[in-house]
Amino acid sequence: MSDDTVRTRAAPTARGRPRPGALAWAPALTLGLMLGPVAAGLAGTVAPALGWLPALGGDHLGTDAFEALRAWPGFPRAAALSLFTGLGATLTSLAAVTLICAGWQGTRVFHAIERGLSPLLSVPHAAAAFGLAFLIAPSGWLARAASPWATGWERPPDLLILQDPNGLALIAGLVVKEIPFLLLMTLAALGQVPSARSRTVARALGYGPVAAWVKTVFPRVYPQIRLPIYAVLAYSMSAVDTAIILGPNTPPTLAVQVVRWMNDPDLQLRFQAAAGAVTQLALLAGALGLWRAGERLAAGLGRRWIERGGRGRSAAATRVLGGGAAAATAGALGAGIAGLAVWSVAGVWRFPQATPDALTWRSWERYGPRLADPGAETFILAGAATGLALALALACLEAEQRYGVRSAGRALWLVYLPLLVPQVAFLAGLQMLALAAGLDPNRGAVILTHLVFVLPYVFLSLADPFRAWDRRYAAVAAALGAGPDRVFWTVRLPMLVRPVLTAAALGFAVSVGLYLPTLLVGAGRVQTLTTEAVALASGGDRRVIGVYALAQTAAVLLPFALAGAVPRVLWRRRRGLRDD
Amino acid sequence: MTDAAGLRFDRLSITLGRNRLVTLDGHVAPGDVLTVMGPSGSGKSTLLSVISGTAAAVFQVRGGIHLDGRDITGLAPEARRVGILFQDELLFPHLSVGGNLAFGLPPSVAGRRERRRRVEAALAEVNLAGFANRDPATLSGGQQVRVALMRMLLSEPRALLLDEPFPRLDAGLRDRIRQAVLDRARTRRLPVVLVTHDAADARAAGGRIHHLDPHEAGTDLRPSPRTGDPA
């Protein structure tokens, strides 16, 4: 039935269908809200890349900016680095998620992993990077734990672990954050395919549990998580905060260099920065093309492999690898946050001591009271942006199902554009749009900006469960006399409470983590936990970073915890809606 | 008109693209059963969705459907007063058994106590007294079917559609439930359309049998640009 919604009507008849009302405009409105800013932002980047920015004296079109970019001696390496770290992080994350699911789906370990997901999703990217850096640096926690008794190190060794020229530390930092996200998306997708039944059938045919999963479930799950994978690829290639902390700098990735140029006092570098942003976009397009080609190749090879009929009985290796990946991710994020927590109360703490000389609440006394205002602002922004995003996403999806709004239904994939277009490629233009539109740098403007980034994630997380909902419930309810609104509010929404809340938590997390959009549109006047954290972190005090990282994590953990707890309490007496 | 009461199909035809799936012309009187038989994919369920108003927009519908003299072809599903039972019971999992029944009860039945009383009475009628607060997921298959049936009847439908009902019940229980449904339809003088591929269903219903011809649709499935519209 789900096909019907996108298929062309042979000859539209209004018979038996309600006439589209205000709801039918929801997709158009949503697309306008999303595409306007992105298009304006892209225009505001492409124009200076081609030499047009009258405010800085750019008044003729040309390719000077691209030539200047090519003349930067770090260009080939920076571009290659972006491609390598992006593809590497995506491939590693996908492999880890596949191993985890193939090895463990349906076991108690898998349930434990599912439950542990929320805290892992709650750790902000930058905090995860800081935590990981402190863990694996030559003077980090792991080295301290083994020194000097095992290693003999009284001083940290001069080893290039962080910021290595090949970007391996950067890949690790990205992977530990992308695995939980991809796993969340995969879990949702697993709910849409009869994974347990497929697996049972395959096992009855003599396949080992892992082979059964990879051969019967994965091919159907992959199309469902394709878009999240592309989002991971786009994010990994253009991540700035993680790359600054863990990535190489001689040269850095292209995205980092673009941000440096963008912030350079030499205003003429803005043109070069814009050219770099456009190049970044082209690189991403290339990487996506490469990935698509890889998909086709893998599909072809995979089909032959499946048809060969190998039963692959032994699951042990996959289980060990998958379990190892899950444990490493959880361990890295957990220990990273623990490290930051210890730093937030540390007195003097020198190498090779595994714990501080003394503990002190001074950092919390100093910064704790100051968390209140930005904390409240963070909740207001995230709550409003998430609420709006939820309303729009639900309206779009409901309109799509009610009226089969065809053109908009097809165009709705454009909602995902902000996931795929690197922030560096359109934020400067977005700021210009906000200014030109006369938006004052206030809370409302920032909420609208957050919406552009929150909505795609909410949509991504909500669309599949919403579309997969068994519409015969709606048919039954209608036959019982319930109109479409009553069906939506009293049947559909309550049954979808869990995915709706998960989508809200994800949207909330995205909003809490936004730095540049908040700064650029809010002119620094709208101060959130994240803008404060970044400003204070520029001083490099790990105690402050610890305090703010914990505060950010807590701000995101709360909605995730609610998203888990509310359905559990609400449906504690409804076995049909419990997921275990 | 003598045949105003009941369900009347006025040269109803359902096509998908160039393929005519169903054509139906005739009348189902109150208390009568029309059994529609045909193999999988012959358009049985599509016919029911067209009658109940939930068919997807891809299907083209010509002709009309009248219920008790009223043309319901263009009406919204909730305005048609056509009850339907699917293969699955589709009890709302977020509501209690009583909540499911109350969902079917029209708002014209006012007052908490009165609504409660009607729900309890309906449960008692199918030997489920005291089940109002139960979680539907904890009921047996036969109990779920009975709840679904009473939920539908409480909504006071004017016609009844059965879509290959009760496939998961064992044979004995199935016969009894089928009989209970048909009995109630007869007492309430509801026209019934039963869609099935099971000869036992058709025999038990006892009414007319309409066969959907798979070959008609099958031949039309061949792409033949030269021949015009089969209609």
Next chain:
Amino acid sequence: MIEMAVTTRSAALAAAAALLLAAPVRANPDPADWPAVLAEARGQTVYWHAWAGSARINDYIAWAARQVRARHGVRVEHVKLSDAAEAVSRIVAERAAGRHAGGAVDLVWLNGENFAALKDQGLLFGPWAEAIPNWRYVDTGNPAVTTDFTVPTDGLEAPWGLAQLVLYRDAARVPEAPGSMQELLAWARAHPGRFTFPQPPDHLGTTWLKQALYELTPDPAALLRPAAQADYDAATAPVWAFLAALTPHLWRSGAAYPQTGPRQIHLMADGEIDLAISFNPGEASAAIDNFELPDTVRTSVLDGGTIGNASFLAIPYNAAAKAGALVLADFLMSPAAQARKQDPAVWGNPTVLAVDRLPAEDRARFEALEPGIATPGPAELGDPLPEPHPSWMVRLEEDWIRRFGVSR
């Protein structure tokens, strides 16, 4: 239209026209008529964009905000930045979008290239700095307060604090501070991997290159003139030879660098490096107080002196609360505010005022200050070297990036 006096571009003229057309237009405050400035400022909210990476500095800014509120009825909001360039970006974007009045930035803490860029683009209000009351106490004998990276300030920004390049070291591991670049090279050879500097174009890292140039170039006087007028290759060859020798002995053999100055504090605290550079003579003391560095850290300068400069306060051409910004800037230059700022227990940033010219009561405030544990006194710091002409810096940066910055 005072702020337009420094612009020549046609874009600025168009901007002025737009400004005239856009109602309502408030005349810019005249700093010479101070009572009028005070009257206009009362009730205004000043958005002060300032780097916020230090708890001490943020506390000081909060204190100043309270004072100005109490004394003059001006509300001050600290807009916390991780880089002053963010404010520059904002001003540029506002002009590009045609917002020539009612801008988001009222006062910005900046210096060097950020100032040069804003001045060059005609994006600053003024001149005003030499017309406000507390200018009379400024140590105008120090060229650093009127030239910012050799660019004349022309009254478009007011000096706020002094900075001078210093070395700090863990004296428990490095008892003797190196007094010259050659001594430093010898020390690095003996202790490989224990010294580094922020990666140019970070401005502290670039200053380090300029410092090396000062010491190693055959004719230091040529550095004050544009690089195009000198034999650049001959003047800089000794620096590249020195860096080629030093780099293999740097932390991570020069394959990675700290990205900012404060990052060096981590590295020293973790025992990764023993020697680092800073622009704030009081930074090490503050870090000791904050448990970030051991109390064995000490600060020193090179024998031949080190480069010094100042940081400043400027008002954008489109600021919404110019009068309030003037009042705040004047307060920040007052002896009371400057003395508190120099207090190592508060911030430890040297004053821009000529202490010997202050009234006795104000002079006493400065004389009562205790130096920080790791902070050198004025005598130890010596006279700062002036910044080389900016053209040297541009080419040094480019060449360093080509030779060392992208080669790994």
